Every structure is written in C-alpha cells, then in structure tokens.
Amino acid sequence: xxxxxxxKSPIFLKSVFVVSIFAIFFISAVTxxxxxxxxxxxxxxxxxxxxNLELERLFSxxxxxxxxxxxxxxxxxxxxxxxxxxxxxxxxRSFSIVKNYTKNDPAQENNLRKLQxxxxxxxxxxxxxxxxxxxxxxxxxxxKEKLLVGKYTMDSVRSQINTMILLEKExxxxxxxxxxxxxxxxxxFIYITxxxxxxxxxxxxxxxxxxxxxxxxxxxxxxxxxESSNLAEIVGxxxxxxxxxxxxxxxxxxxxxxxxxxxxxxxxxxQDDFLKxxxxxxxxxxxxxxxxxxxxxxxxxxxYRIIRKDKQLRYFRTTGRIVTNRSGQNIxxxxxxxxxxxxxxxxSLEQQNIELEASNKELVAFxxxxxxxxxxxxRKIQTxxxxxxxxxxxxxxDSGKEYITRIHSSVDRMRILIDDxxxxxxxxxxxxxxxxxxxxxxxxxxxxxxxxxxxxxxxMIQSEALPKMTVIPFQIQxxxxxxxxxxxxxxxxxxxxxxxxxxxxVTALEEDLIPKNxxxxxxxxxxxxxxxxxxxxxxxxxxxxxNRLHNxxxxxxxxxxxxxxxxxxxxxxxxxxxxxxxxxxxxxxxxLSEDC
Amino acid sequence: xxxxxxxxxxxxxxxxxRLFFTDAFDELKINTKVNTFNDGVELMNYLNQPEAILPNxxxxxxxxxxxxxxxxxxxxxxxxxxxxxxxxxxSTSSSxxxxxxxxxxxxxxxxxxxxxFATLKKVLSDVVTINWQYYTSGLNKDNFLLRL
Numbered sequence: 019x020x021x022x023x024x025x026k027s028p029i030f031l032k033s034v035f036v037v038s039i040f041a042i043f044f045i046s047a048v049t050x051x052x053x054x055x056x057x058x059x060x061x062x063x064x065x066x067x068x069x070n071l072e073l074e075r076l077f078s079x080x081x082x083x084x085x086x087x088x089x090x091x092x093x094x095x096x097x098x099x100x101x102x103x104x105x106x107x108x109x110x111r112s113f114s115i116v117k118n119y120t121k122n123d124p125a126q127e128n129n130l131r132k133l134q135x136x137x138x139x140x141x142x143x144x145x146x147x148x149x150x151x152x153x154x155x156x157x158x159x160x161x162k163e164k165l166l167v168g169k170y171t172m173d174s175v176r177s178q179i180n181t182m183i184l185l186e187k188e189x190x191x192x193x194x195x196x197x198x199x200x201x202x203x204x205x206x207f208i209y210i211t212x213x214x215x216x217x218x219x220x221x222x223x224x225x226x227x228x229x230x231x232x233x234x235x236x237x238x239x240x241x242x243x244x245e246s247s248n249l250a251e252i253v254g255x256x257x258x259x260x261x262x263x264x265x266x267x268x269x270x271x272x273x274x275x276x277x278x279x280x281x282x283x284x285x286x287x288x289q290d291d292f293l294k295x296x297x298x299x300x301x302x303x304x305x306x307x308x309x310x311x312x313x314x315x316x317x318x319x320x321x322y323r324i325i326r327k328d329k330q331l332r333y334f335r336t337t338g339r340i341v342t343n344r345s346g347q348n349i350x351x352x353x354x355x356x357x358x359x360x361x362x363x364x365x366s367l368e369q370q371n372i373e374l375e376a377s378n379k380e381l382v383a384f385x386x387x388x389x390x391x392x393x394x395x396x397r398k399i400q401t402x403x404x405x406x407x408x409x410x411x412x413x414x415x416d417s418g419k420e421y422i423t424r425i426h427s428s429v430d431r432m433r434i435l436i437d438d439x440x441x442x443x444x445x446x447x448x449x450x451x452x453x454x455x456x457x458x459x460x461x462x463x464x465x466x467x468x469x470x471x472x473x474x475x476x477x478m479i480q481s482e483a484l485p486k487m488t489v490i491p492f493q494i495q496x497x498x499x500x501x502x503x504x505x506x507x508x509x510x511x512x513x514x515x516x517x518x519x520x521x522x523x524v525t526a527l528e529e530d531l532i533p534k535n536x537x538x539x540x541x542x543x544x545x546x547x548x549x550x551x552x553x554x555x556x557x558x559x560x561x562x563x564x565n566r567l568h569n570x571x572x573x574x575x576x577x578x579x580x581x582x583x584x585x586x587x588x589x590x591x592x593x594x595x596x597x598x599x600x601x602x603x604x605x606x607x608x609x610l611s612e613d614c
Numbered sequence: 615x616x617x618x619x620x621x622x623x624x625x626x627x628x629x630x631x632r633l634f635f636t637d638a639f640d641e642l643k644i645n646t647k648v649n650t651f652n653d654g655v656e657l658m659n660y661l662n663q664p665e666a667i668l669p670n671x672x673x674x675x676x677x678x679x680x681x682x683x684x685x686x687x688x689x690x691x692x693x694x695x696x697x698x699x700x701x702x703x704x705s706t707s708s709s710x711x712x713x714x715x716x717x718x719x720x721x722x723x724x725x726x727x728x729x730x731f732a733t734l735k736k737v738l739s740d741v742v743t744i745n746w747q748y749y750t751s752g753l754n755k756d757n758f759l760l761r762l
Contacts, residue, residue, distance in 0.1 A: 397706060398630050401728075401730065405731050408731060492710065
C-alpha cells in the first residue's frame with residue numbers, strides 16, 4: 019500500500035530520474051576505468067616483451083663479444099676484435115636500456131644489479147684473457163683455464179638473464195590474471211546496473227503514460243465543463259469574471275460581452291472599459307461599491323443600470339466571492355447577470371401595490387360613506403315616514419295608506435342592504451387584530467344579538483363546548499350571527515327551529531373536504547338545522563355575493579350574509595362548506611386552523 | 615313650589631334631527647327643558663358662561679362643523695365644573711372605532727340614532743330617566759352602547 023502510494027506520488031519520477039543519472043555516471047566511470055586498465059595492460063605486455071627482447075639482445079651481444087674474442091685468440095687476426103669492441107659498446111647501450119625499462123621494478127633492479135656484476139666479471143675475464151694472450155701468449159692450459167672461467171661466468175649471465183625473463187613473464191602473467199578478474203566482473207556489474215535502470219525507466223515510462231492519459235481525460239472533461247458553463251451563461255443570461263487581487267488583473271467570460279451587446283473579447287478585460295457601459299448616473303455608485311470592498315472581502319450583491327452597445331437600457335446585478343487558489347493567490351470570482359426582467363417585474367409589482375393600496379383606501383372611504391352619509395338621509399326618510407304614518411295616517415286615502423306601506427318596506431330593505439354591505443366590506447378590511455378568545459363567549463354574544471328573533475321563532479339552540487382560539491373576535495361573532503340568523507330565517511313554518519352546534523378537533527388527513535397538504539390540525543364546527551334546506555347543487559353558489567335561492571317576497575335577504583361568512587372564514591385561513599337536503603335541513607361546516 | 619326640570623342639551627348640526635329631538639320630548643310626558651345648539655362651538659360658548667344652567671344630560675352628535683363631538687367631549691371632561699353632566703353620544707354611525715373612542719374619552723352612553731320615531735321617543739325617555747349615578751358605577755364597554 020505504501021509502495022503504491024510512493025509509485026503514485028510525484029517524488030517517484032524524480033527519484034527514478036536521479037537513480038538513472040547515477041547509474042549512467044556509474045556505468046561510464048566503470049567503462050572508463052576498464053578502458054584504462056586495458057590500455058595499461060597492453061603497455062605492460064609491450065613492456066615485458068621489450069624487456070625480454072632487450073635481455074635477449076644483451077645476451078646475444080655478450081655472445082658476439084665472446085665469439086669475437088675467441089676468434090681473435092685462435093687466429094690472432096685483429097679483424098675478429100672488431101665485433102668484440104663493437105659488442106662492448108652495444109652491451110653497454112643495451113644494458114642501460116634494460117635498466118631504464120626496469121626502473122620501477124625492485125625485484126628486476128636487484129636482478130639487474132646481479133646481472134651487471136656477472137657481465138662485468140665476464141667482460142673482465144674476456145679483456146683479461148685478451149690482454150694476457152696479446153702480451154705474453156697464453157699456453158693452452160692457461161687458456162683453457164681462462165676459457166673455462168669465462169664459460170662459467172657466461173653460464174651465470176645466461177641463467178641470470180633467464181631468471182629475469184622468467185620473472186618478467188611471471189609478472190606479466192599475474193597482471194593478466196588480475197586484469198582478467200576485473201574484466202570478468204565488470205560486465206556483469208554493468209549489465210545488472212543497466213537492467214535495473216532499464217526497469218526503472220520502463221516503470222516510469224508507464225507511469226508517465228498513465229499520468230498523460232489521466233491528464234488527457236481531465237483535459238477533455240475540462241473542455242466539456244467549460245463549454246457547458248459557457249452555455250449555461252448564455253441560457254441563464256449571466257456572465258462570470260475573475261479579478262486577481264494580487265496582480266489586479268481582470269478576466270471576463272464571453273457572455274459578459276454578449277450581455278453588453280458586444281462581440282466576445284472585443285475590448286480589454288478590465289473595469290475601465292466595462293465602466294463605459296454603466297449608466298452615467300450609476301457610475302459613481304458602481305465605483306464606490308468596488309473601491310469600498312476591502313482586500314479579502316466578498317463583493318456584496320448590487321444592482322445598477324447598463325446602456326448596451328445598441329443603446330438599450332438593462333439592469334445588471336453583480337456579486338463576487340474571494341477564493342484562494344492552490345498557488346496561494348487571492349482571486350475574486352464574480353458573476354454579473356442581466357436582471358432587467360426581474361427588476362421591471364418588481365417595479366410593476368410595486369406600482370400595482372401602490373394602486374392596490376389606493377383602491378383599498380378608496381374602499382375604506384366608501385365604507386364611511388356607506389356607514390354614515392348614506393345612512394343619514396335614509397334614517398330621516400324612515401323617521402319622517404314613521405311620523406307620517408303615526409300622525410297623518412287616518413287622513414290618508416286608502417291608496418295613500420298603501421303607498422306609505424310600500425315606501426316603508428322599500429326603505430327597510432334598503433337599510434338592510436346598506437347594513438349588510440357595510441358588514442361585508444368590514445370583513446374585507448385589511449387591519450386584522452387577532453386575539454385569543456373563547457368561542458363560547460362569541461357564541462353567547464351572537465345569541466344575545468339574535469335574542470329577539472330567537473324568541474319570536476321559539477328556536478332551540480343546542481351547542482357543545484367551543485375552544486379558545488386566536489381569532490378576529492368581532493368577525494367570528496358576525497359569522498355565528500349570520501349562520502344562526504340564516505337557520506332562523508329559513509326555518510320551516512309551524513316547526514320549532516332546532517339548531518345543533520357541534521365542535522370536534524380533526525386533522526386534515528381525516529377530512530375529505532379540505533386539502534391534505536394544509537396545516538395539520540383544525541377545529542371543525544358544524545351548524546345543523548331542521549329548516550327548509552336546499553338542493554345540494556347550490557351548495558357552492560350560496561356563498562357567492564348577492565346570490566339568492568329564494569324570491570325576496572318569500573324570504574327577506576340580500577344575498578350577502580353567507581358571502582360574509584365565507585370571507586370571514588377565509589380571513590382565518592379556514593374553510594366553509596354547506597350541505598343541504600330540501601325540507602330536511604341544512605348543515606354548515608367550518609374548519610378553523612388550530613394555530614390560526 | 616318650583617317645578618323640577620330635567621335640563622337637556624342637544625348639540626347637532628342637522629336641523630331635521632334637532633326637530634325630531636324636540637318633537638320627541640314634546641310628546642313625552644317628562645318635565646324637561648331642551649336646549650339645542652347647531653355645533654360644538656356654540657355649545658361650548660354656552661357651557662363656558664359662568665351663569666349657564668348646566669344640563670343633566672348632554673346629547674352630542676359626533677360629526678359637526680367647526681368643533682366636532684369628540685373635541686367637545688374632551689373639553690368637557692377636562693373641566694371639573696362639568697363633572698355632573700351625563701354625556702350621551704348621539705350619532706348615525708355605530709362603527710366600532712367611534713364607540714371605542716368615545717368610551718375611552720369618558721362618554722356615559724352611546725346611542726345610535728334610531729330610524730323610527732317611536733323608537734326615538736323610547737330611547738330618549740330611557741336615557742333621561744336613567745339613574746346616572748347608579749348606571750355610571752357599573753359602566754363597562756359592553757353596556758356602553760345602548761341596545762334596544
């Protein structure tokens with residue numbers, strides 16, 4: 019595992035390189051040494067041959083001088099003396115050559131000294147014999163004696179020379195042996211080193227190859243990534259840029275130019291050229307944001323206007339984040355996107371909001387008009403009519419009395435309409451003050467409000483305990499009034515109206531009527547009566563404003579009451595549903611969110 | 615023997631309403647003396663006279679020119695001299711805001727102008743015959759609005 023890691027680390031290649039360099043140095047050093055050795059041994063062989071040759075030559079000169087001397091001794095002819103004299107010179111020369119050759123060899127020097135002794139002895143005998151024979155003529159016995167001594171000396175010389183030649187040969191042999199040893203080991207050594215180097219180089223070749231493949235793959239991936247990011251920029255209407263904090267160098271992506279309506283990379287990457295496209299009024303702001311950014315601080319998101327090359331006004335938004343790369347450089351990476359649509363949408367939304375607010379205010383003003391200004395003349399008409407019918411009734415004709423009655427009912431109806439409309443617009447009011455109250459209290463208030471008609475109809479109202487909830491109290495009270503009032507109004511003649519109010523805690527999942535994805539827990543409050551009921555097909559229609567199921571001559575009403583109920587329930591993020599069966603009764607179900 | 619009158623004042627800018635008001639008291643068999651004023655300024659000018667006979671019950675319309683009912687209410691409540699006056703708000707509006715505001719500022723009762731003369735007579739008769747000391751001690755927001 020560790021080895022594998024080492025193989026994969028970048029140190030591996032460096033180590034292989036260093037080892038290979040050393041191996042090459044080693045091999046060349048060994049080769050150099052080997053060649054040197056070869057050279058030297060050749061010299062030594064030559065040297066040994068030279069020495070031996072010269073020794074042979076020396077010996078042959080000695081023989082020459084002996085032959086000359088003998089010839090002279092026999093013939094007394096001085097012609098024979100010539101080689102003798104010449105040989106003497108040659109011997110000296112040859113000896114000095116040998117001496118020169120063996121300068122650094124103590125054993126041979128020693129031998130040479132002995133040889134010199136023998137040669138001198140030999141020469142002395144030669145010259146002595148020669149001298150004696152020249153001076154007084156030697157007798158045969160004497161001559162024989164002298165010659166014998168000469169022969170012995172000569173033998174010593176010969177043996178000495180042989181010894182020397184032998185020694186030289188031995189030296190040569192031992193040198194050759196050691197040379198052979200070296201020469202035998204060196205190639206193996208070189209081969210092994212070469213082999214190891216080869217293996218190492220092959221391994222690193224494989225490694226480099228693999229790295230190269232990886233590089234290729236990641237290069238390909240990078241190309242694809244680059245292209246997809248380019249595409250994303252075009253589709254997403256944004257461009258990216260980088261600022262090297264240390265060198266203050268900008269790099270813009272192609273899409274930055276396209277956003278400005280320019281050809282990609284058509285001007286220098288940098289803030290100065292970009293600034294030319296920034297709306298003149300926003301330039302100071304733009305520069306301020308950029309210059310205020312402290313080093314190593316992210317660029318906050320900010321929006322500004324741009325005048326494109328084609329003079330189009332666009333809104334851009336820019337933001338940036340500091341990133342430190344592997345080389346330790348701080349780079350501000352940013353994106354600039356064209357947010358014109360977004361900005362325009364939000365501007366128009368703002369405008370719509372202002373309009374909505376204004377129309378809401380108008381509605382409130384209308385409320386006041388309806389509640390006060392419209393009511394006042396109406397009230398006076400009513401009061402005058404009541405005065406008229408009280409004081410002048412008897413003096414009116416029959417048709418006059420009839421008209422008075424008709425005016426009276428019309429004005430009454432108008433009053434109810436105005437009151438109901440007022441309630442409906444109050445249910446719409448924007449200010450919603452939620453309070454935690456007991457719904458029981460609100461129900462009691464509602465019953466109190468309706469006390470007169472409950473009494474008139476002799477209705478029986480049965481209710482379960484209601485919870486405490488956070489609601490808009492007067493609205494929920496109004497809801498109860500409207501629902502109970504509705505039941506009272508549409509009760510059957512000659513049958514005691516019965517209203518049953520029940521309450522249950524439920525979850526959205528248990529109930530089929532409400533969406534399952536809404537908040538979990540609800541209070542389900544039902545109002546059930548034994549009135550005239552209605553066809554189930556109208557169950558939704560009855561909650562629509564001004565929608566009535568009955569002629570106003572049969573049942574008085576404005577068609578606003580249940581619309582108010584729906585509005586109130588919606589204000590509490592709840593649901594209201596109606597169920598009806600003609601001649602059996604109707605049932606209203608309200609779901610109020612528990613944590614409303 | 616001096617006959618005991620109940621002094622009543624109405625401040626209302628509406629001529630018809632003043633007429634209904636005085637007619638109603640004329641028909642009621644109660645010993646009352648009714649004074650009417652056209653707006654808040656006239657009313658306050660009268661009340662601020664040192665020799666003025668202070669009313670037992672003051673009926674105040676809310677929406678009046680020059681000085682409205684709320685301003686009058688504030689001025690009256692600031693002056694200890696008027697402590698014994700029972701103040702009845704007498705308005706067309708029955709909006710929660712108006713009821714709340716006048717209750718907080720110290721009015722004794724809130725009457726929505728009825729749309730029927732008989733009812734008007736009943737309301738006025740009820741209001742002037744209330745034992746105010748007893749009524750005011752048990753006053754709360756729920757019985758502030760006179761229900762009929």
